[in-house]
Amino acid sequence: MAEGELHIEHLHKAYGDHVVLDDINLVVEPGEVVVVIGPSGCGKSTLLRCINGLEQIQGGRILLDGEVVDGASKDIAALRAKLGMVFQSYELFPHKTVLENVTLAPTVVQKRPKEEVEAEAMTLLERVGLADRAKDFPRQLSGGQKQRVAIARALAMKPEILLLDEITAALDPEMVHEVLDVILGLAREGKTMIIVTHEMGFARAVADRIIFIDEGAIVEEAAPADFFDHPQTERAQKFLRTFEYEK
Amino acid sequence: MAEYLPLYVQAFWLTLRIGLVGIFGSILIGLIVAMVVHFKVPVLKQIAGAYVELFRNTPLLIQLFFMYFALPRMGVPITAEACGMLGLALLGGAYMAESFRSGLEAVESIQFESALALGMTRAQLMRHVVLPQAVTLSIQSFVANIIFLLKETSVFSAISLMDLMFVAKDLIGLYYKTTECLVLLVIFYLIMILPVSILGTYVERRLRHGSFGPAGA
Ligand SMILES: Nc1ncnc2c1ncn2[C@@H]1O[C@H](COP(=O)(O)OP(=O)(O)OP(=O)(O)O)[C@@H](O)[C@H]1O
Numbered sequence A: 001m002a003e004g005e006l007h008i009e010h011l012h013k014a015y016g017d018h019v020v021l022d023d024i025n026l027v028v029e030p031g032e033v034v035v036v037i038g039p040s041g042c043g044k045s046t047l048l049r050c051i052n053g054l055e056q057i058q059g060g061r062i063l064l065d066g067e068v069v070d071g072a073s074k075d076i077a078a079l080r081a082k083l084g085m086v087f088q089s090y091e092l093f094p095h096k097t098v099l100e101n102v103t104l105a106p107t108v109v110q111k112r113p114k115e116e117v118e119a120e121a122m123t124l125l126e127r128v129g130l131a132d133r134a135k136d137f138p139r140q141l142s143g144g145q146k147q148r149v150a151i152a153r154a155l156a157m158k159p160e161i162l163l164l165d166e167i168t169a170a171l172d173p174e175m176v177h178e179v180l181d182v183i184l185g186l187a188r189e190g191k192t193m194i195i196v197t198h199e200m201g202f203a204r205a206v207a208d209r210i211i212f213i214d215e216g217a218i219v220e221e222a223a224p225a226d227f228f229d230h231p232q233t234e235r236a237q238k239f240l241r242t243f244e245y246e247k
Numbered sequence B: 001m002a003e004y005l006p007l008y009v010q011a012f013w014l015t016l017r018i019g020l021v022g023i024f025g026s027i028l029i030g031l032i033v034a035m036v037v038h039f040k041v042p043v044l045k046q047i048a049g050a051y052v053e054l055f056r057n058t059p060l061l062i063q064l065f066f067m068y069f070a071l072p073r074m075g076v077p078i079t080a081e082a083c084g085m086l087g088l089a090l091l092g093g094a095y096m097a098e099s100f101r102s103g104l105e106a107v108e109s110i111q112f113e114s115a116l117a118l119g120m121t122r123a124q125l126m127r128h129v130v131l132p133q134a135v136t137l138s139i140q141s142f143v144a145n146i147i148f149l150l151k152e153t154s155v156f157s158a159i160s161l162m163d164l165m166f167v168a169k170d171l172i173g174l175y176y177k178t179t180e181c182l183v184l185l186v187i188f189y190l191i192m193i194l195p196v197s198i199l200g201t202y203v204e205r206r207l208r209h210g211s212f213g214p215a216g217a
């Protein structure tokens, strides 16, 4: 199996009796950008958390490069290092500077030399437009800036796949663009990504493939143009209508 | 008064030595107990809970008596000095554990998950992400505990340690210069505790208003 290939087979996830994901099957090819959309509570975040082994799954399996992702296994840390994740809420380490946030995992987890990691971190911060804030602490940054640092921090581990969970949902509208621009740039470079978003315009622009989930199951799967212009199922049509406004 | 000074100074160093070792021990015990309780380690969690309640709800004097008089009878020889250090460490450990535990609880779970998602092991994320924040968040009660423990050193004379209190009582008994001896006692305790107090307030302020504010600010 190639590097950065993700297979999800018959994934079943439940909290007690409450089934959250039911028989999810998904293959993500290296270089592909998959955007997951669906109504609130349909299980999008849970799917990303399962992929990262942050949730125990009740059935099926998840394979990254042919290795089983199992949150309870002792090798899970090594697998997680191959998966970058950015969450909705700004979750930078508040006691570390911007630069330290980016360099911490490469030095501690990958045990790479500090100078090398710092130089790379500065390059990453430059690319997200925050090199001049390297010495600042997270609380001194705006929400959009924090999310860009979080992206740089995830990229510093050189992950094979980037998992992004509504990374602009908590942002003021004027900051959404600066964050999404970074992601569009990564997509153009061929970074493999699974993106959960409510920004439909962005989804359309960035996706190679749209996955529409409703009530824990994949209801529709299509190229973005097809999905947005000709949604096949009634549920997808209904969902897309919620983004339209009457004039 | 000056002729008593050397006695006080000697007692001061003894008290300080026992105090520092005891406090250092209490921090270690506190960290371990706090993690055991926070992560609900089976069996150990119950033991830790019982330990905290036992030591928080009995006077240090009785704990010291027990260690000093009962332990040797049970075949565990222990010097008065070691007894003082151990007693302080165990008492302080119970208080520090509560303080660190509340700090750990205040670290948001997203911090754990972010660190896990970056590929950190539990040990790595505790050391680099969670504990530094937990200590920051519990700094206020942490400093209060240190001051409390330094004050508690005044009961050591009860197990015949020649600490500050012992010297003061001794001199009063010999020369009846009650006021002078007590004033000196107060001064030496101030010398010991005031710097901690001032430093503690400074650190608290820095952590709260300075460059790295509390988690989730
Ligand atoms: N820890 C948990 N315990 C119990 N139920 C949970 C837990 N986490 C999520 N759920 C439930 O799982 C379902 C899916 O949640 P999830 O967060 O994955 O939805 P989502 O698609 O990301 O929604 P949103 O768009 O609002 O973020 C919801 O019904 C939620 O209540």
Ligand SMILES: [Mg+2]
Pocket (backbone or CB within 6 Å): A044, A045, A046, A165, A166
């Ligand atoms: Mg979600």
